[in-house]
Amino acid sequence: MAIAKERRSLLVSTVMVFFVFNAHHLQVMSCPDVQATNCTDQDRKLLEFPLNLEYLEAEFFLFGALGFGLDIVAPNLTMGGPSPIGAQKANLDPFTRDIILQFAWQEVGHLRAIKKTVKGFARPQLDLSKKAFAKVMDKAFGRKFVPPFNPYANSYNYLIASYLVPYVGLTGYVGANPKLQCPASRKLVAGLLGVESGQDAVIRGMLYAQAGHIVYPYGVTVAAFTNKISDLRNKLGKSGVKDEGLVVPKAMGAEGQVIGNVLVGDEMSLAFDRTPEEILRIVYGSGNESVPGGFYPKGADGEIAKSYLVTVGNKV
Ligand SMILES: *[C@@H]1O[C@H](CO)[C@@H](O)[C@H](O)[C@H]1NC(C)=O
Ligand SMILES: *[C@@H]1O[C@H](CO)[C@@H](O)[C@H](O)[C@H]1NC(C)=O
Ligand SMILES: *[C@@H]1O[C@H](CO)[C@@H](O)[C@H](O)[C@H]1NC(C)=O
Numbered sequence: 001m002a003i004a005k006e007r008r009s010l011l012v013s014t015v016m017v018f019f020v021f022n023a024h025h026l027q028v029m030s031c032p033d034v035q036a037t038n039c040t041d042q043d044r045k046l047l048e049f050p051l052n053l054e055y056l057e058a059e060f061f062l063f064g065a066l067g068f069g070l071d072i073v074a075p076n077l078t079m080g081g082p083s084p085i086g087a088q089k090a091n092l093d094p095f096t097r098d099i100i101l102q103f104a105w106q107e108v109g110h111l112r113a114i115k116k117t118v119k120g121f122a123r124p125q126l127d128l129s130k131k132a133f134a135k136v137m138d139k140a141f142g143r144k145f146v147p148p149f150n151p152y153a154n155s156y157n158y159l160i161a162s163y164l165v166p167y168v169g170l171t172g173y174v175g176a177n178p179k180l181q182c183p184a185s186r187k188l189v190a191g192l193l194g195v196e197s198g199q200d201a202v203i204r205g206m207l208y209a210q211a212g213h214i215v216y217p218y219g220v221t222v223a224a225f226t227n228k229i230s231d232l233r234n235k236l237g238k239s240g241v242k243d244e245g246l247v248v249p250k251a252m253g254a255e256g257q258v259i260g261n262v263l264v265g266d267e268m269s270l271a272f273d274r275t276p277e278e279i280l281r282i283v284y285g286s287g288n289e290s291v292p293g294g295f296y297p298k299g300a301d302g303e304i305a306k307s308y309l310v311t312v313g314n315k316v
Contacts, residue, residue, distance in 0.1 A: 081122035086129020
């Protein structure tokens with residue numbers, strides 16, 4: 001009978017829907033824990049890479065606010081990696097210190113979140129010395145600052161130095177997201193991206209409020225510092241403009257309408273993306289993912305970064 005036939009085909013299609021749903025569901029479910037699948041392997045490499053940046057952020061913010069870092073507050077997250085070189089407590093006003101301390105603990109959380117998903121690697125050797133930051137500033141301005149830029153000297157300097165930090169991670173998360181296979185990986189990256197973007201926004205907002213302030217003794221405004229740092233990162237990244245300072249030509253502002261640029265965005269005000277290679281070129285300060293230096297004197301860790309260090313070696 002017609003009705004029975006209809007019912008049967010309904011039953012068949014219902015079963016098929018369930019089957020398709022379950023097959024999809026199973027694939028999704030099998031993703032996070034099966035180390036052997038390629039899906040997980042690609043995701044693993046992409047998820048472990050940002051540990052390099054999260055270690056740097058955690059140490060810079062912890063030391064800046066407290067005068068000590070992961071070795072004291074979460075030694076097992078370091079997995080025995082060496083202590084950072086030259087990190088120290090910054091001379092911060094109470095408001096700035098309050099915010100940096102919040103960021104510091106957030107970074108500890110980020111390290112825990114990534115390590116819960118991928119085993120990762122030990123803390124790489126980080127150089128957070130005054131000298132490492134001074135080198136970046138000299139390079140950004142194309143001249144030697146006298147006295148050398150000291151990120152720990154006061155709140156202005158520390159916030160300018162902090163301008164260097166979450167934004168690079170942010171662009172990396174935007175870049176990694178479409179390459180990730182598993183929903184669980186994308187969820188983690190979206191969660192990290194949300195908070196990194198927030199940190200970047202707070203730092204930029206605090207700097208924007210003082211954009212015209214002339215940083216002593218360099219005779220350079222806060223806005224000029226951010227523009228020079230962003231220009232340097234664009235140059236080192238070698239992939240066009242993906243970085244903008246606090247004040248831009250009107251054509252680069254949101255919808256070509258404004259010169260204020262408290263947040264960075266492309267022509268549709270979407271966040272820029274960067275690949276791990278671009279990020280390595282920037283954080284090494286060398287413009288070359290195979291030539292370590294800058295904040296990572298011995299190179300970054302993880303499979304992606306190490307694949308470029310074959311001739312240089314990455315052992316401590
Ligand atoms: C998955 O990865 C393994 C080992 O890396 C490789 O041998 C295999 O061909 C890959 N399979 C697919 C479908 O890409
Ligand atoms: C660190 O080690 C302690 C003691 O072995 C353990 O209780 C704690 O859960 C570990 N924490 C992390 C984040 O692995
Ligand atoms: C990057 O450095 C490596 C190792 O020194 C070198 O072989 C390569 O040519 C460099 N690449 C660029 C684009 O300069």
